[in-house]
Amino acid sequence: MPEKKRVLPKPGSPELSVLATESHRVLYKFLYERRNDPPTMREIRAHVADVLGEALSQTDRRVRDLRDHFEVLAVRSGAEHRYRLEGWSKVKKAGSRKALSRRVRAEVLSPKRCAQCGRTPLDHGVVLDVDHKVPREWGGNDELDNLQPLCVECNSGKKDFYATYDAYAAEIRAASAHVEPHGRIGELLKAFRGDWAPSSLIGVVASMQQYQEDWQRRLRELRLLGWKISSKKERDPITGRINTWYRAEAWTPWPSGTIRAEVDRLAPYTKRGRS
Ligand SMILES: [Zn+2]
Structure with a gap:
């Protein structure tokens, strides 16, 4: 039995809320409409700049972002590639993320105090760790705004609640x-x-x-x-x-x-x- 394929959502469909920003959705719509005549990166850039007036340098990155959720094939065509929207991505994104850098960890832990109970390693012997306020599995990112120091106890209490x-x-x-x-x-x-x-x-x-x-x-x-x-x-x-x-x-x-x-x-x- 062939595996049932998840249908690509139409532009404007609520399923596209998986995409981070409006410009991602603009990009998706363009690739969706050009499925039978896949555009080159040059055409994609021109289109995005046209619709959003956005800096060209970001377009490549946005195409890469789309790949977190959708399969976008780069098909060679002469000297260029054409980008074809194939379907939903089969690769799960979670778990493929890089570990936090030492610099980010140090910055988050610099208050040396649990953001929840206020205890410190020095006065209370607690161990602090970097916590994602919105867990990664729920779409939380690695930006400083989403990170905080939590002691092991608070962290596990929070994890139980979120679980x-x-x-x-x-x-x-x-x-x-x-x-x-x-x-x-x-x-x-x-x-x-x-x-x-x-x-x-x-x-x-x-x-x-x-x-x-x-x-x-x-x-x-x-x-x-x-x-x-x-x-x-x-x-x-x-x-x-x-x-x-x-x-x-x-x-x-x-x-x-x-x-x-x-x-x-x-x-x-x-x-x-x-x-
Ligand atoms: Zn705590």
């Missing part, structure tokens, strides 16, 4: 890849399927691609779109402090344009912070 959500890892990964903060927050709440999500986690996922100073406002704005979101105060197992938890009880499909534009349309007179 209870491992069944939703793919959805949480897709949530953190959403291009808009509203989308990252909303998709995370959806991934929790009516379970309570602690604000420590929502805040981190909201800031995945771009720091969100006021993600709580973005969360409230979802209500303008017809979402029903409830909250409660309870101890957060990640931070150990009393914190707000959120739960989505009902949601609406994302608008066809940007979420930001829709929120502005629904509340044109509300003073808002930038997202």
